[in-house]
Amino acid sequence: MSHKNREEQTVQEKMHEIIFGAHTTQGWLFDMGLLIVIVLSVISNSLETVNGFEKVDGLENPWNDALFWASWVFTGLFTIEYALRIYCVKKPWRFIFSFWGIVDLLAILPEYLLLLFSSASGHASAFAAIRSLRLLRVFRILNLSWFQREGEDLGNAIWRARGKIVVFIMVVLIIVTIAGTIMYDVESTFDSESKFTSIPLGIYWAIVTMTTVGFGDIVPKTTAGQFISAILILVGYSLIIVPTGFVSAEVLDRKRRRVISTVSCPSCLTEDHDDDAVFCKYCGGEM
Amino acid sequence: MSHKNREEQTVQEKMHEIIFGAHTTQGWLFDMGLLIVIVLSVISNSLETVNGFEKVDGLENPWNDALFWASWVFTGLFTIEYALRIYCVKKPWRFIFSFWGIVDLLAILPEYLLLLFSSASGHASAFAAIRSLRLLRVFRILNLSWFQREGEDLGNAIWRARGKIVVFIMVVLIIVTIAGTIMYDVESTFDSESKFTSIPLGIYWAIVTMTTVGFGDIVPKTTAGQFISAILILVGYSLIIVPTGFVSAEVLDRKRRRVISTVSCPSCLTEDHDDDAVFCKYCGGEM
């Protein structure tokens, strides 16, 4: 967006800057306002399922009514925002069918669908499913300009370390498959009332244990099982330290390069030179 | 504080050095003494709620009496210290209304309020609430000069990484909102005795699970629920490694800069010298 001739900006351009950008004060305020509305609507929608706030046929419930109207207020705000977004982009259809355009639509659609379903009776389960869909609007936070700028480094670090993370998860999955199988064999052999009733359940237990979650709903009862558990736990406890090191190295490496890039060559204007460089590494000119 | 003419220091200045500073031996001893009194008073106050130490109407309990008197001794010490602090600062009112001044006042006020309430009978719940307030004096540890000097680096690292931490927490909150909603839908659909009775409870469960706490009070019973749990756990297990890397990089980066930036050669003006260098490593000139 052109920043130079602010006076000459059209209303459309001005709004685009506010809604899609975060570098102006108004843009930042818009982002923060939207964030608050998203959070409040998610809280409001999730409260509808809490006992005491729930709608019960034939009973008056002022709390449920309040939540019902709040939900419509939020949907109204999102609808206005959606319309404004379509209005101020240059190519509306491209926006509508873009990823974030669809996410924005999904944030308002379920509420209107609920209107149709509530008139038609007897679709309780479909009703509940659509009601839950509204909570997907929490994803919209990821699209806030403010969030995207702050989260860029985190996202980049994860992206560059993705190969390592995939390999790490696969090693974990191989270990839990073996451990889950062994535990199923051992526990179901020695303990007739074993809770390890199948290999997939054994693998579920191994994941819960190795990652140090430890629900305690399924626990080894036999001495052999407890011994194998102890080994699995120690392996999990030692393993977690490895990928951490890789991400640290990745972030630091990038940080160092960024420091480097402040120096630029006077001849060819390239950046990314070391601090002690005497000649440009790209054009050979003196620095 | 002037360190040069120790003899000429007034009593007020001397006390200020001891109470607010940690660079003298007396200041360090004062800090340690205060730390011990804070810890002992917190232990003493928390013991009052333990069964056997509690006050029961119409019964003699020597333990409760001991704790009662101990509490007054501690409050007495804190009151004297508060008076001394006000006495030795140059602008008393500024101190009293400063953040730490209010914390210091809150450390002694509840005890005196309890005196009022214990005479007026029948305010058991307000009584208990005020009694708990006394434990807030544990915050005073954060104000010890010794603690603030040691914790400075930690605080700075957290402060510089705050943007990343906020983004990280928000990503976690988005994931647990989605996961909690899905688990509520899945579990309450397939399991009629599901403990996932509402979406907020589902989100609470997702937080407990994803952070690897795993209480085990609410656990998935259906195969679908266990499968989703396993994925959530693996995501949480992989995610924690990312911010760790950022803090490591932050600390290391600062460490390197501090070493580099402190010393520079008086002859050739180069920097990057070690703290223990006697001669410049580039020009050989004395430093």
Added chain:
Amino acid sequence: MSHKNREEQTVQEKMHEIIFGAHTTQGWLFDMGLLIVIVLSVISNSLETVNGFEKVDGLENPWNDALFWASWVFTGLFTIEYALRIYCVKKPWRFIFSFWGIVDLLAILPEYLLLLFSSASGHASAFAAIRSLRLLRVFRILNLSWFQREGEDLGNAIWRARGKIVVFIMVVLIIVTIAGTIMYDVESTFDSESKFTSIPLGIYWAIVTMTTVGFGDIVPKTTAGQFISAILILVGYSLIIVPTGFVSAEVLDRKRRRVISTVSCPSCLTEDHDDDAVFCKYCGGEM
């Protein structure tokens, strides 16, 4: 394998490149296909133990039949692959008795053994044990060329940090031995219904607790026990940070060296050049 004269490659050489290599597109596709077959066969085999899919005498179960035939299809594919591997290596016997050759054989052997056992009745327990052995084929993922290339860095980092990891695990084992013994003494003395029935069980509990797994099947009931637990937990929480630092340092150190050591200037022989340098940053000579 010679890459230069592709036309002149024999069928044997070509297949070797596909099956054992990952640098060609076909090799990568072969690896991915094998990965999918391994994962599907593991899922299929583990489902056989799930209630509802299990074989029950005298009852028709179409699900069990489907899993039975799927298992044979997978074994058929692994058998063909095993034969191809033997065919295309230059020294077949060396491959057969190599570590990965044995792993490949173990991936198909159990299925054929099951055929023998299912005809002979009444070996239920041996039958189950052999059936579980088939899941060991999940290890074959570690031998995929693709996996080995991606996992090399992780493996190297663990290998170089192995001394530290061993020492770390031993320190953990020493602490849990002491903690488990103390907890057994304390809990069995003060609580007559203590679940700490033996020292090995106390050590198992200490491992589960110190690594923050926390199943909750065995928990301290006495105040003394809870106090010791709290200390053990804080020690475990503080300890985990140490080896993480070592792996981070190891990875970063290697990263730096790799960047530095690869390129050196042909004119002035200085090193420490970036990979994308065209001119030497010290003498300006072409690289």
Added chain:
Amino acid sequence: MSHKNREEQTVQEKMHEIIFGAHTTQGWLFDMGLLIVIVLSVISNSLETVNGFEKVDGLENPWNDALFWASWVFTGLFTIEYALRIYCVKKPWRFIFSFWGIVDLLAILPEYLLLLFSSASGHASAFAAIRSLRLLRVFRILNLSWFQREGEDLGNAIWRARGKIVVFIMVVLIIVTIAGTIMYDVESTFDSESKFTSIPLGIYWAIVTMTTVGFGDIVPKTTAGQFISAILILVGYSLIIVPTGFVSAEVLDRKRRRVISTVSCPSCLTEDHDDDAVFCKYCGGEM
């Protein structure tokens, strides 16, 4: 110990080299042998408390007899080793009253004390306490030359980061004190059957929760309590990343300096110079 004239070493010196050193093959074998004996004796002694291996009055138990004799064999070996250590050190009394000398004595003393107690009947509890003391010999692993060399770096890193670790633990303790108090107030007010029966128990729960152990023996039942728990968990999850970064930085910093120290000044022979140093930073001589 002198390595030059091996022939001239006395038996005493030779033994000292084997028992106290780890740089010779025999010394390494001695260390490994001792490690195995310590581990076996700890396993053997801990098994004595397991149901089925325990001594029951008036009943023959071959397992208990085996463990009894094994225990004496181990004690015999430790006694011989203790005698040899005293024999081959130059100042025996200094060794006996040194820290590790006392640890060595404590490894054998309990067994002999048990002999006295088993003849005198009716001291079951003292008997059990002394029996447990034998397990303290697991500490002897820390004194193995092999272990001390490998663990030196870890120990140094922890030692240099001790200030940060202490501050970190104190911050954790402050948070759990506040959280435990609030949870006690909230849960005991809204839930009449609350398991949060006292503030110290609330603090114990907060430690178990914040460190992600999560036993599940005490869990919040009220909505307010669950909300506070969720916040405490997220704080704990975010906090753990900070000290990790500090240890990483500490280890890396030391690693970098060690790399530096390979260059030494030709004039004054000092080490610890940077790679790009042209003049010695200590004497100013050209390098």
